[in-house]
Amino acid sequence: MIIIKTPEEIEILREGGKHLAFVLSKVKEIVKSGISTWELDKYAEKLIREMGDEPAFLNYRPAGAKIPFPAVLCVSVNDEVVHGIPNRKRILKEGDIVSLDLGLKHKGLFTDMAITAPVGKISAVNQKLLEITERALQIGISAAQAGGTVGDIGYAVESFVRAQKNKNKNTQYGIVEVLSGHGVGRAIHEDPYIPNFGKAGKGEKLVSGMVIALEPMLNNGAKNVTIDDDGYTIRTVDGQNSAHFEHTILITESEAEVLTKE
Numbered sequence: 222m223i224i225i226k227t228p229e230e231i232e233i234l235r236e237g238g239k240h241l242a243f244v245l246s247k248v249k250e251i252v253k254s255g256i257s258t259w260e261l262d263k264y265a266e267k268l269i270r271e272m273g274d275e276p277a278f279l280n281y282r283p284a285g286a287k288i289p290f291p292a293v294l295c296v297s298v299n300d301e302v303v304h305g306i307p308n309r310k311r312i313l314k315e316g317d318i319v320s321l322d323l324g325l326k327h328k329g330l331f332t333d334m335a336i337t338a339p340v341g342k343i344s345a346v347n348q349k350l351l352e353i354t355e356r357a358l359q360i361g362i363s364a365a366q367a368g369g370t371v372g373d374i375g376y377a378v379e380s381f382v383r384a385q386k387n388k389n390k391n392t393q394y395g396i397v398e399v400l401s402g403h404g405v406g407r408a409i410h411e412d413p414y415i416p417n418f419g420k421a422g423k424g425e426k427l428v429s430g431m432v433i434a435l436e437p438m439l440n441n442g443a444k445n446v447t448i449d450d451d452g453y454t455i456r457t458v459d460g461q462n463s464a465h466f467e468h469t470i471l472i473t474e475s476e477a478e479v480l481t482k483e
């Protein structure tokens with residue numbers, strides 16, 4: 222069931238989104254060679270709790286998972302696409318790219334956001350991957366408007382990515398298809414599913430007051446992904462790097478409002 226948020230809920234989600242964007246920007250600032258993914262997680266948790274909010278992913282148990290997620294922040298390095306578990310022994314090194322995905326509960330309501338950050342100087346191919354994935358998110362946001370459909374978003378993202386692939390022959394920009402954006406607000410994952418591919422005009426109607434998280438995941442190589450034995454870490458099958466950007470947005474009669482911004 223798709224939940225339309227009340228004006229009061231939207232105001233809380235706006236506040237929460239602001240907090241979340243602040244926390245992620247602070248975590249991004251300490252991303253550097255030599256830091257562990259565990260330290261990034263602990264820092265995110267400290268900042269969230271200082272603001273009186275709660276981490277949304279800690280102990281969250283997605284359908285089918287054997288154990289609840291054991292951390293606050295999903296930290297996914299290089300060929301890890303999403304849901305990487307922070308670890309004291311996982312040390313970032315120059316040239317890595319690292320996806321930071323964070324959910325926050327503010328006054329009982331959830332927002333969700335992700336960025337992929339470079340560790341020091343990264344290769345031109347990885348730089349391009351980050352730029353294109355972030356732009357794919359912006360394109361998706363631009364396509365998300367009341368009166369449109371979920372398929373319009375997927376179609377816009379997919380068309381943009383296909384055009385980039387034609388311009389950059391040495392990359393495939395595989396769109397990860399087994400994971401998608403989603404409704405968010407009263408729960409961290411609500412209806413509808415929002416794939417990063419699709420047909421214009423198809424799928425659920427977008428209505429003013431819907432709050433959704435859009436999150437394209439693009440691979441330098443093929444779209445295929447696999448899951449590690451830890452039950453969480455999703456990584457590319459071909460070992461090529463992957464990037465991920467996400468915003469929580471509010472559907473309106475005109476341009477969508479990005480809630481996860483400072």
Ligand code: MG
Nearest residue numbers: 333434436467
């Ligand atoms: Mg999400």
